[in-house]
Amino acid sequence: MNTESHIFFNKSTIRWGVIGCGDVTEKKSVPAYQMTEGFEVTMVMRRNSEKAKDYAKRHNVPFWTSDAGEVIENPDIDAVYIATPPDTHKFYALHVAAAGKPCCIEKPMAPNYQDSLAIYEAFKTRNLPLFIAYYRRSLxxxxxxxxxxxxxxxxxxxxxxxxxxxxxxxxxxxxxxxxxxxxxxxxxxxxxxxxxxxxxxxxxxxxxxxxxxxxxxxxxxxxxxxxxxxxxxxxxxxxxxxxxxxxxxxxxxxxxxxxxxxxxxxxxxxxxxxxxxxxxxxxxxxxxxHPEHIQEQHVQNIKNHLLGKAVHPSTGDSGLHTSWVMDKILNTI
Known part of the structure; x- marks a missing residue:
């Protein structure tokens, strides 16, 4: 996984797909993506199609679906934000890595260190940017x-x-x-x-x-x-x-x-x-x-990283280390 500053995108608009439309996305995160110049939230996914449709309507997102694959494999989606409960992070993240797209995953990275390691290695092998939503580093x-x-x-x-x-x-x-x-x-x-x-x-x-x-x-x-x-x-x-x-x-x-x-x-x-x-x-x-939308600086730092202007403070390697610390405290590794 690349944690060095280099240009990953050279385009005026980076189109994001969102998997999971729970509470964290209502105010904390998705509005921050929408207000970041050069970012666009193009599609959202929720397993309940009616809730996905309602979310898209309320947040002015043009497309919605109940199938995560339609987000991840969509050629009009450049990057993916995973905002589901942690037990599904690995499943979706490996799919995103296989599709060759940058990804931001809600914290914690996964329920355990081993799943976090699998995610980390999938993005590292493909030299894809991976961010974890530990946004306090950016506040x-x-x-x-x-x-x-x-x-x-x-x-x-x-x-x-x-x-x-x-x-x-x-x-x-x-x-x-x-x-x-x-x-x-x-x-x-x-x-x-x-x-x-x-x-x-x-x-x-x-x-x-x-x-x-x-x-x-x-x-x-x-x-x-x-x-x-x-x-x-x-x-x-x-x-x-x-x-x-x-x-x-x-x-x-x-x-x-x-x-x-x-x-x-x-x-x-x-x-x-x-x-x-x-x-x-x-x-x-x-x-x-704190800003009204608390992930504002975190998302801006994602943009700066993807455009080669700076290295994001919360990437896959730092998220993996946090997963290791947590599992050690819980005595699960």
Whole structure:
């Protein structure tokens, strides 16, 4: 898979097909593709044809289908965005790779490392661009944190820790079906859906992880996936890390702290909260808002990558590494 900056497309309009039209595409992603100059969302697919038709009408997409093959094999589609639940990512991604088209896959890359590896190798073999929708790498809020770290504003980084907890939802308590807590689709439950964002961001901020350990349990028995996970890790640069993700607690917490030799950075991964910098020079609090369509910068970076202007911060190799870290914490590899 090519992660170097080179021109993949030399055309004025890149036409996208979308597989899966769930909640993530309503506001977060598809409008971002549509508002990016030079991108066009040409066709959408959903297994329910009436819902696909309704989505296309509401989002002014000219074509719709209930057959993913009609999107992937369509000669008028240049690139494909896969926004289905993770258990189908491998199936669709291998089809896209065989068709020779660039692809963006919603996070997590796949339910496990082995499926992620198969996807990665399919695109690498064909030298096709592959992007994973870990869009926090592209957001101004987290770019500012990276700037603080790169400028050594907390000195030498020593440790990072994240606590993410929340009470069970009404859906969980009622026993309603939710694919996010079905272990056949998301073995780690909400950990797969939510913790993946943070773990991926940590490698972006602090470098890849070389050692990982974890404990994963189902404490509540409300669903089949794990609901209580702890992990510890070591970044290649010698920075230690730990995390606690529990989805059956009394209160909601989303707090990351990065400790350095001369200060601390505090922020949230998922909650809309300010970022804070404390060091020997004082205490700084910044509110860096997200864009209305939160994948806006992520999609713009895809365009820049495809046109050879820059390398996207979230590609198949970084997504694969995040899958490996997650499986190590869950003790599934």
């Amino acid at each position: 101004p809020r987290f770019q500012k944190i990276k700037e603080w770290l790169d400028d050594n504003l907390i000195g030498e980084v020593r440790h990072i820790q994240w606590e993410k907890t929340k009470p069970p939802s009404a859906m969980d308590l009622n026993g309603d079906y939710n694919w996010r807590t079905d272990k056949t689709i998301a073995p780690g439950g909400y950990f797969d859906d939510l913790a993946s964002h943070g773990l991926d961001l940590f490698t972006f901020l602090l470098g890849n992880i070389k050692e990982v350990n974890g404990i994963a349990l189902n404490q509540q028995g409300l669903y089949t996936a794990y609901d209580a996970i702890t992990g510890s890790w070591l970044h290649e640069g010698g920075i230690t890390g730990k995390g606690n993700w529990n989805f059956g607690t009394y209160h909601r917490v989303d707090k990351v702290e990065i400790f350095g030799s001369d200060g601390k950075i505090s922020f949230a991964i998922l909650d809309d909260a300010p970022i804070e910098l404390e060091n020997s020079s004082g205490h700084q609090v910044l509110d860096v808002p």
